[in-house]
Amino acid sequence: MASPAGFKRLTKEYQRIQDEPVPYILTRPTDANILEWYYVIQGPPDTDYEGGQYLGKVVFPSQYPYAPPSIRMLTPSGRFLPDTRLCLSISDYHPESWNPSWGMGTIMTGLLSFMTGTEHSTGCDTATNSFGRKKLAQESHAWNERNEHFKKWFENRQHVEKCMTTAIQTSKGEKKVDIKETSKSTSAPTATVISSASAASADSSSSPTSEKHKKPEVIDLDDSPPSTPRVKKKKKKPEVQGDSEFEPILLD
Template identity: 60%
Template sequence: MATKAALKRLTREYQNIQKNPPPYIVAHPSESNILEWHYIITGPPGTPYENGQYWGTLMFPPEYPFAPPAIRMHTPSGRFQPSSRLCLSISDFHPKSFNPAWEVSTIIIGLLSFMTSEEMTTGSISASEAERRVLAARSRWWNSTGGGSHVSATPGVTPTSKGINNVKAGDGGVKFRTEWPELDQDNWKWMKSNRIDENTGQILRDPNASATNCSPETSALRRRPNGSAPGLGSVIEGGHVAREAGHSWTYRHTVWIGLAVMFGYALLSRLVNDVQGR
């Protein structure tokens, strides 16, 4: 339960962030608990996260602002382990370095700055730019479907939206829908208009569309997230297969044919020399 000081401070900060939201950031406290804040970071242009929708939570201690919050990002990004506590100078990993003058907006701006860097810490991961772009393209689908788990709900069991432990893939998007109902509706409209498969997050083929009309975002949505880093996708093997399928047998075996010709020439030359030497 929040102290009076924390309640007063967080109430004022919510008013401030509503009036002057930082670029690419929106945030609000949960209706049931002012110490539980939810934020959305929109991936900035010119980064691998461009147009991605990254949802996370700040869990403030009752004694805030004299102690920092626990920071998590739930949406897979290729930068952070989903729903893991992040070790930052502005998080609860370093309470002694936290400045009481820092506000919610300051904390999330700091998180965004760290996200767009390549510095490693507890809770961060490595991934390629291409992998991060794939996850950015799939982020709206992931948030609103719980990673596709909305289609596999157990009959007769009603998912709960209480607590922050229900935000990983598997809750069917219930927690996101509870905290961001308008964004959730927009996401479903976006999935429908872009023919996104609710089960996989991949774009469905439009039989009336030209096969050559393929935007970068559409290409990303068609890729499967089965790569080197957790939850990521790799298309290298598929590219090799496609290239080989487009070449003839002779082209694909040029090296072996060349070696066979050289070996045959050498053998023939030796036979000629042996005959002449007799």
């Protein structure tokens, strides 16, 4: 069960995502439990995932936003092992790297950035090559049609494509959002992998990103600027004000 702070925070984040959709991503909480969310990533153009749709799941802890969620991708993609916890700084693999200012927008944008990159971490598929990923992209629709969660929360391929088109065209009031153009003027979470021996360290070097695919736009889920969490009297937990533009580090 979500805490009052977590319930309020996630409700606000869902409303913001509906008002300002994240390009190439649909996400929503389940009706019975706001801590359990499903997402669909539509493979961006000029990537191995173009034409594919990938269902995944994010489960927030009851302590959210003071603890990170677990992240899984369910649809076979050739990038991640299906239904396997992903080791990222924005996931529960490394709670020491979690920043309470991050929210669903940061998590999803960081996941897409990592997915279309070349770095590897725990939970990645290291056996499938580019040809295999493109083949899985075409097969993803048949897999989704057999998945009860995809059908329940996202209906079908056509419904997802329609929603994605609307999200891309209406994001921030623009007629169309081009993932290549937005990367020139907007920062997104970078993908940096740290070895197991140095996972406890917060310092790391950035890994090269894909030449073809630029990082998508980060859409903050809170209008307030990033700031250091305020500490109340009697050592109460800091009040968190939604997403920030801090760059999560991907850990191994």
